[in-house]
Amino acid sequence: MVGVQGAVDEAVRTFRDLPGARFVAATLVLVVGWYASRLLVRLLGRPVARRFQRPSLTKTVLGGVRAVAMLVAASVAANQLGFKPGDILLSVTVFSAVLGLVLAPIIGSVINGLFLLADQPYEIGDMIELVDQGKRGYVEDITLRYTKIFTLENTFLVVPNSNMRDRDVINYSAEDTRxxxxxxxxxxxxxxxxxxxxxxxxxxxxxxxxxxxxxxxxxxxxxxxxxxxxxxxxxxxxxxxxxxxxxxxxxxxxxxxxxxxxxxxxxxxADADVEMAYPHQHLVFDETSGTARVEIDRGEPAARPEEFDAPD
Missing domain, CATH: 3.30.70.100 (Alpha-Beta Plaits)
Known part of the structure; x- marks a missing residue:
């Protein structure tokens, strides 16, 4: 057994000494991590759905689980390339700081997305209307960054969550669909x-x-x-x-x-004693209306306005 273990260790060292072996190992780790994250989401899908009972929260939680699994796989892959845990932590910290400065609007949308998931103004499948635009449609998807609406005009409307929280939204599919x-x-x-x-x-x-x-x-x-x-x-x-x-x-x-x-x-x-009303105009002529000299029999034109007799 000792000889077999030594042979295995020697094979591993030999593989690591090959050109590009570390990159191949890191790639394999990422591939395995990707498939493992999908399997993990599939296994946890139903329990998470029963626990939260909301499609938007379920998708967010499962997306977070998959992101964590991929982050672990990326860390292992980085370790295969020679990065130490301290270097990885420092790189992540610096990257997060730069990312926070450059992508501040997106981070704001993510924060507003968390508030939307907590406040529950609408849910996936609800029919809503954006009052300021008069747009009406179905909520197709809710992520941490945006809300995707499938409009009645057969178009998609993607609205950042930072804008959705500032809008007046009518939800036609709330607790009672009537x-x-x-x-x-x-x-x-x-x-x-x-x-x-x-x-x-x-x-x-x-x-x-x-x-x-x-x-x-x-x-x-x-x-x-x-x-x-x-x-x-x-x-x-x-x-x-x-x-x-x-x-x-x-x-x-x-x-x-x-x-x-x-x-x-x-x-x-049409068959009842009911008549729809519409605006009517009646022209009334009386003794105060004056007179107009018009000769029709001979086909002469009507008198000009200045020829009318003005009332006293």
Whole structure:
């Protein structure tokens, strides 16, 4: 056994003395470390997911585990190249200081990413809207540096986390995916208001994506009826303004739902004692309006403005 061990040691020394042997060993260590990090992530994936129960945190933790595994492999590889632990620590310290000065904005985004993961304003898969841009889409990925949004226009929007924390963000997929929407309808004063309210409520109830009814929906300390409700909002200049409030089951097709309800209202109004209002203009002439000399029979042009008789 002693002879075998001595032979092995001699073979190792001989291999190390070969040109480029240390680089080959370091490369092998890095390759093994890379595969080991993947295996480690695969083994810890499910336990970590059950522990945190949030996709963003799970991806961040598993990414950190893989980074640590690769860092250990890189340290071993550096040791194979002749770097001592003290030299490695000094190099890492100097590199970190330079990196902190040069990449300060990125480090700021990473810090804001940690705050985003802690505050949980949104999660992967949520539908959000950036209020200042009017952009709406799904959260595709959350990293320590940026948030990736897949917009409804079939484009990707990558926003640094430092900017995301300063924006007003609407989350349509929070704890309850139901969203309350409104639709306004202007009908004439001659219309049957009760029938108009019944039409818009029925149009909403018959739409598949709308909550038909059930227990009241609670938001904080307030409770709202789940069924569509139409009320008289205002006696406007050109008609009576009705306001329909309804809940949709999922916030993913808001424009489509609104269009379906409008189509049903349009079809129902045609057969009802209800008329949609629109702005009208009436020109009134009386004794104070003056007179205009216009001769049409002979095809002569109308009198010029200065030929009008001004009122007394």
């Amino acid at each position: 969203s309350r929407l409104s639709l306004e309808l202007l009908v004439t004063y001659e219309s049957d208001i009760e029938e108009a309210r019944a039409i818009v409520e029925r149009a909403a109830r018959e739409t598949t994506e709308v909550v038909e009814g059930g227990p009241d929906i609670r938001i904080g300390s307030a409770r709202y009826p789940s069924a569509p409700v139409s009320r008289v909002k205002e006696f406007a200049d050109n008609g009576v303004l009705l306001d329909l409030r309804y809940w949709v089951k999922d916030p993913y097709y808001l424009g489509r739902v609104n269009s379906k309800i409008n189509e049903r209202i349009w079809s129902a109004v």
